[in-house]
Amino acid sequence: MKILFIANLRVSNKYLFHDNATRYRCFNPAEDLNDSGHIGDVCNFEEFDTRYIDWYDAFVFHRPRLSSSLESILAKLSSRNKLFFADYDDLIFDERYASESPLYLSGMESLKTVCRRYRNNLQAMQLFDKITVSTDELKKTISTCHPGSGLTVIHNGLSRGWLKSNISLGIKNDPSKKKVVTYLSGSLTHDHDFLEVEEVLARYMQKHEDIFLRVVGPLNFNRNRFRHGRVMTSGLVPYNTLPKLISESWITIAPLQNTFYNNCKTALKYFESAAFGIPVIASPIPDMLRYSDNGLLTAYDQDDWINAIEKLRDKEQYTKISEQIMKYSHAHCISSLETAKMVRLINGLFSKGLYADSKFQGRHNTIFSSGNDHHAASSQVSKAARLTRKLIRNPRKFIFDSKVLRILAIRGILGTKRHQESGLLQYSLYPARRRWKRDGK
Helix, strand or coil, X not given: XXXXXXXXXCCCHHHHHHCHHHHHXXXXXXXXXXXXXXXXXXXXXXXXXXXXHHCCCEEEEECCCCCHHHHHHHHHHHHCCCEEEEEECCCCCCHHHHHHCHHHHCCCCCHHHHHHHHHHHHHXXXXXXXXXXXXXXXXXXXXXXXXXXXXXECCCCECHHHHHHHHCCCCCCCCCCCEEEEEECCCCCCHHHHHHHHHHHHHHHHHCXXXXXXXXXXXXXXXXXXXXXXXXXXXXXXXXHHHHHHHCCCEEEECCCCCHHHHCCCCHHHHHHHCCCCCEEECCCHHHHCCCCCCCEECCCHHHHHHHHHHHHCHHHHHHHHHHHHHHHHHHCEHHHHHHHHHHHXXXXXXXXXXXXXXHCCCCCCCCCCCCCHHHHHHHHHHHHHHHHHHHHCHXXXXXXXXXXXXXXXXXXXXXXXXXXXXXXXXXXXXXXXXXXXCCC
């Protein structure tokens, strides 16, 4: 099976991985597909090439925006009996909740602009009859905005490769470490969310001098509430360095305003911290509550925030929760489990005879060739095999050779176990031109 995930950002392909939503909704499942013997690639909508239509079996459009280009592409996909989905991980299409949008609350956009954006997104959604979402709340909301559409919940999850590479670094939790409460802002739109905990946290830190606050990412808050020298701030950090930063924390917090918009959000903050045994105190949004029996501490009001922190000051309780959440997240919060659900969904649609044209039947796990000439395809495969051996021996020699990258992409062998075991490079998944880069760079 070959699936192309199409992001919708106003950046070039090489910057897509830096976007958190694109990483979880596109790159993680693409990585899982490649690890399981399928092919998964990622590209940006603005760099979509109509040649890709014949290269893949299914297409997932992440947060599509209405445009004549989108309508044209979907028409071509339909004419070729291709599967295509819209994918959403935020409430960005229902005007009733535009006033709760972080873009409006942070002053980045006017309410009129946000409403116009939401209308555009809704019109784009209505071009799709198959939709995947990241939370159950989003599914309920879309069922009212776009009744009759086929809705499937594909939860976010951790990249197994990302997790394994960081576990191998020896990152382990130490309950006797410095008590640093970490808040991961991530973007400019979380000022109102932090207000939920700012006052109570400042008051608690005044009574307990062993507690420190670390804010990672952009955040406007009242530093005068906190004693001098007790607050550490830093800008955004690369995703590959996030585990080390989390592991140095005592606990992480995930406050959110009680709005319908936030109720549709995912529980990223839980499993990103839980993966390294760091307890999480969070506002009780529905997706977070899925983990309430697995070590998550929820705070409905200011007293709950205090009680949760006090509970974690007990070393025995802290160690118990830390071990519980780490074990659970490694077993149940991995993206490959959700990607397997997506594969079963698509296979089920294939089995119902979605492909009316016989030339699209039985294309799963096959090698793509631009023509029907078997000899040409065999030649392509043998050439790819030779280039693969050269690439492993001397990757730098071929790093910018687009012809080599295209052949390897067509062959579908980038990121296979053989390349991963070589320990040379980490791949980025772009159709036809997969760029290579060193881990952590």
